[in-house]
Amino acid sequence: MNTIGYLSATVYPVxxxxxxxxxxxxxxxxxxxxxxxxxxxxPFGLVGRFGFKIRKxxxxxxxxxxxxxxxxxxxSRLAPLVTMFVALILTYFTSQIIGxxxxxxxxxxxxxxxxxxxxxxxxxxxxxxxxxxLFIFIRFxxxxxxxxxxxxxGFVNKVTDPIMxxxxxxxxxxxxxDISAMLVLIVIWLLQSIxxxxxxx
Numbered sequence: 001m002n003t004i005g006y007l008s009a010t011v012y013p014v015x016x017x018x019x020x021x022x023x024x025x026x027x028x029x030x031x032x033x034x035x036x037x038x039x040x041x042x043p044f045g046l047v048g049r050f051g052f053k054i055r056k057x058x059x060x061x062x063x064x065x066x067x068x069x070x071x072x073x074x075x076s077r078l079a080p081l082v083t084m085f086v087a088l089i090l091t092y093f094t095s096q097i098i099g100x101x102x103x104x105x106x107x108x109x110x111x112x113x114x115x116x117x118x119x120x121x122x123x124x125x126x127x128x129x130x131x132x133x134l135f136i137f138i139r140f141x142x143x144x145x146x147x148x149x150x151x152x153x154g155f156v157n158k159v160t161d162p163i164m165x166x167x168x169x170x171x172x173x174x175x176x177x178d179i180s181a182m183l184v185l186i187v188i189w190l191l192q193s194i195x196x197x198x199x200x201x
Contacts (some may be wrong), residue, residue, distance in 0.1 A: 005110075007102035017097055023091040028086075030080040036075040041084070060073070061087070093137050100130045122199025129192050133185060135160050140181050153194045 043052065058080070065082035069075070104127040107200045111120030112162035142153055167180040 005106045008099070008106050012099050012102045016095055019091055019095050019098075024089060026087055027084060029054060031085050032055050032063070033062065034077075034080040037080070049198060050148075058083075090141070097130070097134055097137060100126075100133070122195055123197045125199065126192055129188050129195065132160070132163075133188055136164070136181050136184060136188075139164065144148050 032051075032054045032098055036054060041048040041050075043049070043050055062079045065086065066076040066079035069082065084092035093153055102125050107126070108120060111117070111123055122169050138153070138156050139160050142156075164180065169186055171180040171183060173180070
């Protein structure tokens with residue numbers, strides 16, 4: 001069997017469906033949470049008890065957004081909308097990172113199988129840039145959610161600080177949203193495109 005592109009062609013579609021399926025389930029729960037936030041049903045009735053269960057399930061996802069809105073004196077009942085937006089971004093980036101990982105593995109396998117050193121070097125560089133994307137993504141997550149400080153997160157910050165700190169001075173974070181990370185990711189994606197054009201294509 002030809003293994004070139006195997007992961008990208010067979011495994012990734014399954015992972016993609018699982019990720020976006022989980023997002024759709026969370027989206028449905030957050031929409032229900034938003035409805036119950038404004039409907040305020042009788043807590044002792046059947047609908048009220050169901051609404052309480054929805055709140056309990058979604059609280060860990062909605063709480064950071066509610067805290068963020070409270071800082072700007074915005075109605076915290078709108079927090080599910082912010083969480084929906086963040087979940088959409090996180091799902092998209094997670095699917096892209098996993099897709100890139102499979103793409104790099106397939107590319108390295110192709111470089112070895114065809115005896116093409118330029119292709120192998122290109123995918124190594126592409127993979128290193130993908131790791132940098134992953135670290136910036138983890139850094140973004142750590143700014144949104146509450147994580148215990150540990151060695152790995154410290155290592156991630158140490159690797160990304162030389163890139164992120166100068167950009168953050170130019171574009172400071174807005175509340176819990178780090179727009180500078182998006183700018184850095186766009187630049188890295190451009191570099192990845194250049195690497196593919198020079199070494200692979």
